[in-house]
Amino acid sequence: MLVIAGVVAFALGLVAIVSPGLAALALDRVFVSVVGVVALLQALRVVQARRRRDLTRSRTPDPEALLTAPLPGGDLDEALGQFTESRRLSYRRTRAERGLRAAAIAVLTEYGNDSEHDAEARLERGTWTDDPYAAAFLGGPPPEPSIRARLRAAIGGRGGSRFERNARRTANAIVDQADLPSRSTARATDDARKRADRGPVIGSGESSFSFDAASRRAGVAVTNGADTTDGSNITDGADATDGTRGANGADGTNRIASRDPRSTGHWYGVSVVALVSIGVGALVEQSAVLLAGVVGVGFAAYTRSATPPNIDLSIDRTLDDERPAPGEEVEVTLTVANEGDRSCPDLRLVDGVPDTLAVAEGSPRLGTALRSGEETTLTYTVTARRGVHAFDSTLVIARDLTGSIERESVVETGTELRCLPRLRATAAPVPLRESATRYAGQVATSTGGEGVEFHATREHRPGDPMNRIDWRRRARTGEFATLEFREERAATVLVVIDTRESAYIAPGPETPHAVDRAVDATGRVFAALLDEGNRAGIAAFGPDPCWLAPDTGVDHRTRVRESLATDPAFASIPQRGAFRSRQWLRTLRRRLRTGTQVVFLSPLCDEYAATVARRLDAYGYPTTVISPDPTTDRTAEQRLTRLGRALRITDLRRAGVRVVDWPWDDSLDAALARFAERRPG
Amino acid sequence: MIAVVASGSYSWSALVCGLLGLALVGLGLVRGSRSGITAGAVGLFVGALVAGAGGAPALAVALGVAAAVVTWDVGTNAIDVGDHLGREARTRRIEAVHAAASISVGVVTTGIGYGVYRATAAGQPLAALVLLLIAAVLLSSALA
Incomplete structure (x- = not known):
């Protein structure tokens, strides 16, 4: 419509140029000004339209960035959840208070040698810590703050409500009571952190990859x-x-x-150049400015030519x-x-x-x-x-x-x-429990029989081999007795890796997360076990079940190597999907003969992991936990997580489950060697 | 630059506008902001118009306007490419092709406009001028 009108006007203009007589219109300068104003108004409209219009541009994803694992701890609520059983308390405050209280009692009974009753009394009196605010928070007498402290409180610390600040403070005080081994924490350099900030985080909900x-x-x-x-x-x-x-x-x-x-709208509204030039040109009566409008029209036409x-x-x-x-x-x-x-x-x-x-x-x-x-x-x-x-x-x-x-x-x-990483055996022996199969191997058992190490003597029975008769006793007392040696048998071991989404945590953005370390360790433990003549298998404790029954031989070794590298269950990003742990345990019991040893690799950062370890042990699978430690102590939440993990390990050890604590900045060999040193034999 | 030289050499106020625009474009490019470049290009454009209103020759004004448009186009396109591909990627070719196309359009239209202007410079009837103006307004609105 506009185009037709424009063409008609253009034709009339040409006619007027060619034969001035034909278009004898009485047009004066006022009319020129009117056209100029109209052009400017139209220009304004175009500018407004352009401003309202969003630039519809495609976005490109960030494929360079690596997925980074989240830090342990999460929020305060989550970090405290590990100390209390019930999560259905309606108020956040109550929940936090109970969590902190439970944590404090656990720490005092564990590290302060108090009975539970004593601990509660100390909490009431507020004598458990030097921090008056923390003491007051858990029921001690209210503090008499110094002017400085009051000023600082009034000015306000970093973020969070006053309640939250106090809760964090209390958490820190509690963790201070437990003398956890101090370790250098993974401090990301600014550069690394910046890079990690850009990268998507596992499980953060944002689509990691578009x-x-x-x-x-x-x-x-x-x-x-x-x-x-x-x-x-x-x-x-x-x-x-x-x-x-x-x-x-x-x-x-x-x-x-x-x-x-689709149109990108890049040139949208370029006609404003033509309109403004013409409008201004008509108003100031300068042909040079009018001419500049041609440029605008030219660009508008150029844009139109897009295919x-x-x-x-x-x-x-x-x-x-x-x-x-x-x-x-x-x-x-x-x-x-x-x-x-x-x-x-x-x-x-x-x-x-x-x-x-x-x-x-x-x-x-x-x-x-x-x-x-x-x-x-x-x-x-x-x-x-x-x-x-x-x-x-x-x-x-x-x-x-x-x-x-x-x-x-x-x-x-x-x-x-x-x-596919090569399976490299660990330098230090893998700690196994005393439970073995009928195959000869390297696990020392408590049964007497043929072997190297002396075990016991027993009464002679006819048919005992001559070389096992205790001839010295025969010489001394005249009685026959038979020597028994400690039998060495092969063990059947299943290495279980915790691959639940909660295990994908790392102490820093640049360090490998717990599952990556666990899978790496599994390869090494598996190789060591096979090298020692044991039968070993692997399984994933996670939504994507991977199961390779304990076996031995070159084929099995290759199969495990392939699985560890390529099976989606062990991928370095968590598998989505619901995980039914009860069913998993049921299936395991059906598949696995009692007496089979279990080596469980888990960061032990939630109570459930410890429960599973305990339950496996109770089902008759002697369990050893190798726990890659992903905790740090930068925030109160992270320190609480570390505390929770330390308490969990103590509990497990008390229940008879062996736990190898594997710090994040240490090699697996060193962790195993330290473990063997502390527990000779 | 061309815009500033083309318009600035004819009037002081145009020079001020042009330089301001250039500074804004530079800032916009460094900070990667589209609105900075747009504001700068508007400055260049206004500079050219002011020069024209002050009686600068037609060719200079037309070149100034064309240069302003090309500056805006190349600048925003560069930001766009930056958004898509980041700083590390090789993008020289894509930008060179785009800029070459825009510059040639600017030069060609300026040339045509100037040619027509010279050909018809001998006083034409007002009616023809008005009708052509109306045509230009309508057509450019339609092309948007």
Whole structure:
């Protein structure tokens, strides 16, 4: 409508130029000014429209960032929850108070040698701590604060309500009462922390990675687009509607899923330049300013010329080593070629780096322009980690020359990086309990029989071998007696790894989380057990059950190595899904003969892990816990978690379960050696 | 720069506007803010118009306006690329192509406009001028 009117006006103008007589209109300068004002008003409207309009730009994900595990502790409520049984108390305050009280009593009875009654009395009197606020918080007499303290309280500390501040203070006082071994804590450098802040955190709810979502979205667009008349713009190397992951482009055909092109609004409102120039020019009566309006019209027309870009790319990803060792840097080369017959003036690529791998050098992103038939490469390196890491599709955002229309596509390029750590046995022996199988091996049992170490003597029975008759006693007393030696048998061991989501915690953003350490330790413990002639198996205590029954032999060893590296149950990001621990325990009892030893690897940061260890022991599976310690002591919550864990370990040891405490900054060998030293024999 | 030189050499107030705009564009580029660049480009644009209103030659004004538009386009596009690809990625090519396209559009339209201006500079009837103005307003509104 406007265009037609504009064309008519333009034609009339031309006519007026060619033959001034024909368009004998009486137009004066006032009319020119009116046109100028109208132009300015229109310009204002366009500016307003532009301001209201959101820039509809696609977002690119952050594939470089590694998923980081959360720190232990969580919030105060959670940290205190581990000391109280009931969680159904309605008030947060009451819950916090009870939690702190329980923690204080536990600490005083454990470390202060008080009986429970004494401890309660001390809490009432407030004599358990030097901190008057903490004492008052748990029922002691109210403090008489110094002016300085009162001032500080009035000015307010860092964050939180007064109640929360006091609760934290009390928590700190309680933890101080327990003389936990002081350890250097994982202090992240500022740089590392900054990097970690950027990265998504496991289980934080925010979608860690939007490639999945992007491909899903794009997948929908493909099925829709194929039916529309616009279907010719969608390029399918393979059949896009069959929904299978297309084979990777050895022959150069990648499956491309594109969304419908859309306007970016980059140039939206550029006509304001023309309108303002014309308006001002008409008002000030300067032809030079009027002429500048032509520029605006030119750009507006240029913007109009935009056509949706075509994506017809082939992308090939190669790794310089598809099976690297952990810690090795792998160079990834992405070759992008424009297979279409039109050039792509504006291509933005973001490669789908697996979120379990960190980019070590370079950037997995590229912005380029490709003529038809041209190709370019993008190189970056990633640091290999245990596991199978499938590269995601490459996200391609193509724009036309003007930048006003863009099309978002996902180009599938399936590449896998497999990193299988070697199974290296531990240097120190794995502590096993005295329970064994009928196979000869290295676990010393309390049964007498054939062996090396002296066990006991017993009355001679006819048929006993001659070399075991105690001839000295025969010489001394004339009686026959038979010597018995301590039998050494092989043990059957099941190594269980706690892979519940709650176990995915790390003391710092740059340190491996507890599950990663546990899986690493499992490999070493398993290798050590097999080397000593035992039968060993592995199992995951988590939503994704992995079960390899205790066995021996080279095949079994390979199988376990594969599983530890590639089974999704042991992946370095937690598996989603409900976990029914009761059912898990039931299945375990059905599968596992009594007497089988269990080595349980868990950070022991929640009460349930300890319960499971105790229950396994009670079911007749002698249990040893190896616990990678992920706790730190930066905040009150983290200190409480550490306290809870320390109390849990003491409880477990008292119940007869062996616990190897494995500090985060120590090697497994050192932890095992220390354990063996403390408990000779 | 071109915008400042083109318009600033004809009037002091235009120079002030232009320099202010340039400073804003620079700030916007460093801080990565779109509105900074937009404000700066508006400064450049206003500078060109002020120069034109003060009687600067048509070619200088047109070039000044074109340069302002190109500055805005290249600046915001750079920020956009930065958002998508980050600082570490290689993006020179994409930006060069985009800038080249915008600059050529600016130069070509300025050339055409100036050519037409020179050809028809000999006084035309007011009616023709008014009708052409109306056409320009309507068309640019339609093109938005």
